[in-house]
Amino acid sequence: MLVIVPAWNEQESVGPTVREILGVHPEVDVLVVDDGSGDATAERAEAAGARVARLPFNLGVGGAMRTGYRHAVREGYDVAVQIDADGQHDPRFLPSLIAELDHADICIGVRFAKPDDPYTVRGPRRWAMYLLAKVLSRLAGTRLTDVTSGFRACNRRAMKVFAEHYPAEYLGDTVESLVIATRVGCTITQVPIDMRRRTAGTASASPVRAALFLFRAVVALGLALVRKWPANFDEGVVGEAGPLPLDVA
Amino acid sequence: MNSATVLGLAAAVIVVITLFEMLRRHRLREKYALIWFVLAMGSLTVAVFPALLFGLADLLNVQVPSNLVFFIASLLLLAMSLQHSFEIGKLEERTRTLAEEVALLRLDADATAPGRMTAPNAAEPTDRSVE
Numbered sequence: 001m002l003v004i005v006p007a008w009n010e011q012e013s014v015g016p017t018v019r020e021i022l023g024v025h026p027e028v029d030v031l032v033v034d035d036g037s038g039d040a041t042a043e044r045a046e047a048a049g050a051r052v053a054r055l056p057f058n059l060g061v062g063g064a065m066r067t068g069y070r071h072a073v074r075e076g077y078d079v080a081v082q083i084d085a086d087g088q089h090d091p092r093f094l095p096s097l098i099a100e101l102d103h104a105d106i107c108i109g110v111r112f113a114k115p116d117d118p119y120t121v122r123g124p125r126r127w128a129m130y131l132l133a134k135v136l137s138r139l140a141g142t143r144l145t146d147v148t149s150g151f152r153a154c155n156r157r158a159m160k161v162f163a164e165h166y167p168a169e170y171l172g173d174t175v176e177s178l179v180i181a182t183r184v185g186c187t188i189t190q191v192p193i194d195m196r197r198r199t200a201g202t203a204s205a206s207p208v209r210a211a212l213f214l215f216r217a218v219v220a221l222g223l224a225l226v227r228k229w230p231a232n233f234d235e236g237v238v239g240e241a242g243p244l245p246l247d248v249a
Numbered sequence: 250m251n252s253a254t255v256l257g258l259a260a261a262v263i264v265v266i267t268l269f270e271m272l273r274r275h276r277l278r279e280k281y282a283l284i285w286f287v288l289a290m291g292s293l294t295v296a297v298f299p300a301l302l303f304g305l306a307d308l309l310n311v312q313v314p315s316n317l318v319f320f321i322a323s324l325l326l327l328a329m330s331l332q333h334s335f336e337i338g339k340l341e342e343r344t345r346t347l348a349e350e351v352a353l354l355r356l357d358a359d360a361t362a363p364g365r366m367t368a369p370n371a372a373e374p375t376d377r378s379v380e
Binding site: 031033034051052053054055056057059063066067070071074168 | 345348349351352353355356360
């Protein structure tokens with residue numbers, strides 16, 4: 001099993017996160033994907049016992065995750081788990097996620113699944129998450145309550161999909177990747193987890209940013225739904241030899 | 250020769266000379282030069298034979314022929330900037346893929362040569378300055 005931890009300028013939290021994962025599950029391999037950090041993220045992660053893949057510049061979570069999944073596929077891991085480096089995901093929930101992989105390809109660790117959850121959001125951000133959850137639930141044919149969670153486990157089948165297609169755009173890393181997975185026939189399930197509060201920084205607290213989040217969520221979701229998958233970027237739409245589209249005008 | 254003809258001719262000639270120089274200095278790939286060359290030739294033709302433009306405007310029921318020129322020109326420019334956006338997107342996707350592969354190759358290199366474990370860190374400052 002491989003645990004992938006995407007990290008960008010997380011030098012304070014990446015060490016404890018890795019140590020905690022290895023402390024609870026000494027048998028797993030931890031790969032920290034350093035997403036072009038300017039600080040000591042890579043060194044701290046290495047010191048904590050993780051292997052570190054260093055991206056030459058910042059690609060966003062999508063790029064970091066695709067790197068991780070490519071590594072997982074090539075090295076022949078059966079299960080890949082993704083955990084955020086900021087320490088908000090408790091690795092003790094790992095076995096319950098992995099247990100779900102018996103009857104699903106992807107398992108998301110979600111908050112909001114329990115009524116007494118301390119983590120609450122309000123306003124446009126809440127509507128956005130509700131909308132995303134509704135649409136994704138419909139696509140996946142199962143009830144999903146929080147699709148933006150960065151805590152997920154996948155089997156080899158889903159891993160191969162993510163190694164090929166893991167969008168780099170904003171929200172693409174969580175929402176669109178799930179849409180892609182359902183499109184190619186992967187099954188998704190969820191388990192409730194307790195999400196710890198972030199140690200530093202809050203997720204888009206101001207109303208303006210929350211509204212922006214809603215807007216971007218709708219755009220990302222809309223695009224994900226109408227796009228053709230699997231995509232083939234390298235071939236391009238017109239191909240290498242294709243001249244400029246004169247006929248457009 | 251009226252002034253409009255001279256202006257059109259001058260613009261077309263400048264574009265063609267610039268294209269030729271850029272191609273000669275390997276600053277431009279043929280596939281991009283072709284479209285600009287075609288456009289330059291088109292505007293040259295219209296400059297020399299304005300009757301073509303008037304005829305076309307008449308055919309399309311455009312009352313002011315110059316408006317037809319603006320319309321076609323803006324459509325062409327739109328098409329070309331769209332094409333460039335597409336090309337940039339493709340390049341970004343490739344750069345991203347390369348960056349990911351580089352990270353994995355460095356990971357492999359570190360694994361196969363454990364003595365180098367600390368070397369990438371030492372090389373870090375030079376790497377960053379290149380970016």
